[in-house]
Amino acid sequence: MLSYVIRRLFLLLPMLIGVSIAVFLVVHLIPGDPARMAAGPDASEEDIAQIRTNYGLDKPLVTQYGIYLGKLLQGDLGNSFRTLAPVTEGIARTFPATLELTIVGMAIAVLLGVPLGIYSALHPRGGADRAVTSVAVLGISTPGFFLGLILMYVFSLKLGWLPPTGRGSLANLVLPAVTLGLPYVATFARLTRSTMLDVLSEDFIRTARAKGLSWRKVTYRHALQNASIPIVTVLGLDFGRLLGGAVIVESVFAWPGMGRFMVEAIMARDIYVVQGTILVFAAAVVIVNLLVDLLYGFLDPRITYA
Structure with a gap:
């Protein structure tokens, strides 16, 4: 397994380089002059030209990317146009908030969606099954920003139970995490229902029941484990997708995470911040998928990493 993990980590580098090329081209081909936006509306042409020179924006794109890649391989993501601070400092300050929000949102989706899916599979074509299916369709079709505004209106403005914006306490986390995770409850409920129905019809489940095992052991020890892949x-x-959704949720609830940090950078054409944040998002997704691949081996001993 260790050699498999090492190989996957080595593959992370070319993937990030590919992402950096795509992001670099998109950011630099967007209409507008980042040097002029960084200098401000009252800056002179000499000041703007000096900023272009300082950041290498007066060089050809190929040369600019070569300089950027060289710094990237050394762990240097550049400096922000707006604050002049290293991009790594901004990411180190905001990424924990985004990770916290994403993990709690995912926990809400799994802890609500999987039990609903199991219950629906154990009572197919019943009233509860139809209710779960209807709620799942409603959850999938509801935009995250709209759900967030509704929750903010009800629980903050009308009831006054939870703070509408900011970060600092568990109460601040509730509304953005629920907004982020609730639409995915529907996804996990529908998926769990379908996979559990498939597994519950297998021969080994009928054999387990014939042996006199309790329904709880049959459901959770045998059926759910085989349906978990x-x-x-x-x-x-x-x-x-949750990381991408966090960008919108953080903007709605003024959550000081990396998604909001990136949105502000996009509005200001702060190209080094945009490139750095997207690279971190991409690396986080790849690492999570690596952890998922490793989890397969624990769920199904027949899976090997040779």
């Missing part, structure tokens, strides 16, 4: 796979895929 697709659930874990989607968990890894949805982690990336």
